[in-house]
Amino acid sequence: MSERASVPKEDEPDAEADEAEAEPDDAEIQTGADAVAASLENAGVKYLFGVQGGAIMPVYDALYEHEEMTHVTMAHEQGAVHAADAYGIVTGNPGVCMATSGPGATNLVTGIADANMDSDPLIALTGQVPTNFVGNDAFQETDTIGVTQPITKHNIFAQSPDEVGADVGEAWALANEGRQGPTLVDLPKDVTQTETDSQPTEPTTPDTYNPPEEADPVIAEEAAKVLADADRPVILAGGGVIKGEATDELRQFAHDYGIPVVQTMPGTGAFPDDDPLSLEIAGMHGTGYGNLAISNCDVLLGIGTRFDDRLTGGIDTFAPDADVIHVDIDPAEISKNVHADYPLVGDAKQVIRQLDDELEDAPDCQAWRDQCDQWKDEYPMDYEMPEDEPLKPQYVVEKYDEVTPDDTIVAAGVGQHQMWAWQYWTWKHPRTWVTSHGLGTMGYAVPAAIGAKIAAPDQEVVAFDGDGSFLMTAQELSVAVRENLNLTIVVLNNEAVGMVRQWQDGFYEGRRMASEYPWIPQFDKLAEAFGAQGLRLEEADNVEDVIQEAREYDGPSVIDAIIDPSENVYPMVPSGGDNARFALNEQHLEDL
Numbered sequence: 001m002s003e004r005a006s007v008p009k010e011d012e013p014d015a016e017a018d019e020a021e022a023e024p025d026d027a028e029i030q031t032g033a034d035a036v037a038a039s040l041e042n043a044g045v046k047y048l049f050g051v052q053g054g055a056i057m058p059v060y061d062a063l064y065e066h067e068e069m070t071h072v073t074m075a076h077e078q079g080a081v082h083a084a085d086a087y088g089i090v091t092g093n094p095g096v097c098m099a100t101s102g103p104g105a106t107n108l109v110t111g112i113a114d115a116n117m118d119s120d121p122l123i124a125l126t127g128q129v130p131t132n133f134v135g136n137d138a139f140q141e142t143d144t145i146g147v148t149q150p151i152t153k154h155n156i157f158a159q160s161p162d163e164v165g166a167d168v169g170e171a172w173a174l175a176n177e178g179r180q181g182p183t184l185v186d187l188p189k190d191v192t193q194t195e196t197d198s199q200p201t202e203p204t205t206p207d208t209y210n211p212p213e214e215a216d217p218v219i220a221e222e223a224a225k226v227l228a229d230a231d232r233p234v235i236l237a238g239g240g241v242i243k244g245e246a247t248d249e250l251r252q253f254a255h256d257y258g259i260p261v262v263q264t265m266p267g268t269g270a271f272p273d274d275d276p277l278s279l280e281i282a283g284m285h286g287t288g289y290g291n292l293a294i295s296n297c298d299v300l301l302g303i304g305t306r307f308d309d310r311l312t313g314g315i316d317t318f319a320p321d322a323d324v325i326h327v328d329i330d331p332a333e334i335s336k337n338v339h340a341d342y343p344l345v346g347d348a349k350q351v352i353r354q355l356d357d358e359l360e361d362a363p364d365c366q367a368w369r370d371q372c373d374q375w376k377d378e379y380p381m382d383y384e385m386p387e388d389e390p391l392k393p394q395y396v397v398e399k400y401d402e403v404t405p406d407d408t409i410v411a412a413g414v415g416q417h418q419m420w421a422w423q424y425w426t427w428k429h430p431r432t433w434v435t436s437h438g439l440g441t442m443g444y445a446v447p448a449a450i451g452a453k454i455a456a457p458d459q460e461v462v463a464f465d466g467d468g469s470f471l472m473t474a475q476e477l478s479v480a481v482r483e484n485l486n487l488t489i490v491v492l493n494n495e496a497v498g499m500v501r502q503w504q505d506g507f508y509e510g511r512r513m514a515s516e517y518p519w520i521p522q523f524d525k526l527a528e529a530f531g532a533q534g535l536r537l538e539e540a541d542n543v544e545d546v547i548q549e550a551r552e553y554d555g556p557s558v559i560d561a562i563i564d565p566s567e568n569v570y571p572m573v574p575s576g577g578d579n580a581r582f583a584l585n586e587q588h589l590e591d592l
């Protein structure tokens with residue numbers, strides 16, 4: 001187990017890890033904790049993110065012997081879980097976080113709930129008081145299983161040192177297979193401390209767990225017919241396309257049949273924005289053309305999306321004229337929010353292939369594609385940038401996008417800045433958009449950028465954060481400095497929780513209760529105090545130079561970008577509204 005600045009730098013061969021990979025560690029199993037560590041090793045785990053503490057100490061102690069795994073000590077357990085979550089998003093394999101019992105475990109809760117909403121592969125290992133103390137309100141006792149049951153795909157209270165290794169393997173495999181999601185193993189201290197020589201096997205799911213692969217062939221045939229006959233078809237690509245590694249199949253399918261593609265927020269990166277068939281993104285702050293295409297289509301092929309309310313707006317007005325074909329690996333998602341006329345329960349990649357096999361002719365829809373292109377011209381994504389006004393956040397995002405490689409990973413907090421990053425970045429690759437979609441967790445960006453950089457040391461990483469979100473997890477900068485991670489945090493600083501301020505101005509007659517920050521620290525100075533490079537950006541003329549300075553710096557940089565505090569996110573569909581009626585500015589919003 002290596003500790004300080006243990007993360008290999010980009011382009012630097014991870015010699016220790018390679019060596020360890022060649023020669024698997026056959027450390028002797030003496031305790032339950034050894035079995036936990038061996039099980040993680042069997043799963044191929046390379047990084048763990050966590051914070052030490054009493055009840056989890058035996059597991060940390062067992063990891064001491066495991067050179068092939070690197071533990072990254074985070075400042076707060078919330079940082080650990082978000083870093084592990086981002087690691088899982090970028091690599092596609094479960095990220096691992098660790099915490100002690102009680103407050104350590106409860107500090108993980110937000111991040112576990114976050115991973116659950118977004119179906120992110122994650123495993124949490126929590127210490128627990130010894131079994132004979134459970135129920136006694138012992139020091140640092142919390143019913144972690146009870147607390148996390150509704151927000152995990154599966155959780156396990158480890159009961160025996162002989163089985164704890166298998167428990168961890170099962171949790172890892174369940175987080176990874178089928179619809180991915182967070183799992184948790186609660187590890188009582190006596191279970192991890194007690195002797196055992198039980199060697200865990202490869203991680204495996206229970207025999208009863210059989211996620212579907214191919215969808216019902218009869219429904220697939222019917223769906224293919226409907227698609228072939230469509231006049232105005234649209235594909236809606238959700239996060240399941242990325243999680244199911246189906247982006248190549250999607251691209252091929254869309255091109256073979258000439259069908260325009262819109263992406264959900266978690267699905268962003270599933271289909272390249274610069275493809276002529278791309279209508280980019282849909283939902284509350286989606287593109288006008290993406291939303292209009294869904295509102296006017298006659299067949300909607302939704303793949304790996306749970307049709308959440310930020311995407312659909314009002315259900316009655318969502319794709320009102322469409323036959324809906326819904327592909328999802330989880331049958332619980334079928335007709336949960338949007339009625340599926342053709343439910344195809346299966347793996348995204350396999351079901352796309354199935355549809356491809358069934359489809360004989362491409363739909364005759366040149367007129368529809370022309371209509372979509374016309375909407376693109378009518379409602380372009382743009383913003384005004386008068387010279388006498390303060391810096392525009394959209395401009396900062398655009399400029400950063402312009403100078404970075406296509407596979408740059410973008411993390412974001414939650415709020416207006418997240419929406420500007422989503423709207424104004426040109427998405428070209430899957431697993432490059434790392435943010436909190438369903439739960440909307442402020443504070444996600446800084447630890448997520450750390451997890452992403454560790455997962456992909458050869459890719460550039462930038463996080464766009466808000467001042468409010470940054471203040472929630474800024475302490476994780478200490479980790480980025482210690483590990484000397486080359487990443488940039490751009491704080492789009494409007495001295496407010498801007499998204500709340502925007503809603504107050506739009507829907508609460510401008511009563512700005514608790515949304516403006518009369519005093520906040522200077523973030524460039526705060527960054528310097530942590531040992532990072534701190535940069536301040538106020539003028540549009542300096543944007544390129546400051547970005548360059550941040551990118552060239554060897555270590556983490558924070559750009560405190562002082563933006564126009566009155567800037568709002570548009571297009572906007574009011575909550576529960578009709579996606580075809582989006583506001584492009586304040587006046588439109590009043591008229592809706």
Ligand SMILES: Cc1ncc(C[n+]2csc(CCOP(=O)(O)OP(=O)(O)O)c2C)c(N)n1
Nearest residue numbers: 415416417440442466467468469497498499
């Ligand atoms: C943990 C958490 N608390 C509260 C909220 C509610 N909320 C949603 S957006 C937002 C504003 C975020 O402000 P900031 O991070 O400064 O970003 P901005 O909107 O200004 O870009 C708030 C408070 C939330 N999403 N998450």
